[in-house]
Amino acid sequence: MHAQTPPPHALRIALVEDDVPLRDLILMPGLRTFGFACDAYGTASEFTDAGHTYDIVILDVGLPDANGFDLANTLRARSNVGIVMLTGRSAIDDRVRGLMGGADAYLAKPVDVAELAATLHSLGRRLQPPRDNGSEPGRSPWHLDESGWCLVSPKGRSVALNDAERRVLALLLAAPGRPVARTEMASALTTDIYDFDLHRLDMLVHRLRAKIADASNESLPLRAVRGAGYVMLP
Structure with a gap:
């Protein structure tokens, strides 16, 4: 597992992915660049044994010790954690299975890190609605x-x-x-x-x-x- 000191107010992300170059050289550095606090796991058992709480879990389907669809089902039955499936299986049947099985989003590899970051931020806003700050007079339209x-x-x-x-x-x-x-x-x-x-x-x-x-x-x-x-x- 690879951990980092999270930036303030960062969404806590678990990345469950057994492809080491993709995980350690592309996804983890990229997600940190976009402001996420990430932990990475190579297997389902590493993730579940860690016992940590996360805002969002990114799941590969083809894990060496589990099926990502089954893990998503288990997570959804136990919690309201955000779930993003990230897999090379892009067929419509797989997408439907993932989304019907509890995933909030389904992305096919290869994925652009900016697209993944946008998906995580969007999901994070739905999971954690911003506090009501009123109309915020004087705030720029941008x-x-x-x-x-x-x-x-x-x-x-x-x-x-x-x-x-x-x-x-x-x-x-x-x-x-x-x-x-x-x-x-x-x-x-x-x-x-x-x-x-x-x-x-x-x-x-x-x-x-x-x-x-x-x-x-x-x-x-x-x-x-x-x-x-x-x-x-x-």
Whole structure:
């Protein structure tokens, strides 16, 4: 099992997956980048013997010591934990079996980590509704959700963010209408600003705009200001 110190308010995720390279080199680092507190298990018995409580369990179907469908059924009978099936079995019959057997979501491999993160955040919101903060007057139509790991659009669509995207957007959203210097934004991404290529920041902003437009069908009001940096229009 691989454990980590969770970020504050992170969803607690159990990843039950016996494919070591997929688990340890792709999924675990990727999920941590998107702000989840993850533990990984290679078998069903490792997971059940650990006895830990999680918000969401990600299950492979073809585990070496159990059938993931059966494990999902058992979990659903005992708790309201979120269950995401992640498997190479993409046939419609398998999808129906998983969803009817207690899974909240069914994703086929190979999966994009950003898609998996968005699924987990969406499921987490359903399992743990945000506290009622009233109408929150003065909050920008574009804002980070309560967890700080999803950008919410004016139409209420959520886009899962990785750590770098979250850090940059937090700075910009905190200063609506005010240009934020590229060096200030870069300082949120590195401990050595003098060894940081500012073109990396420009590429991050470019990819972020495209990602949000694709995911929300809305245009992020983030603009470059020549000689100053970037500004989030109010």
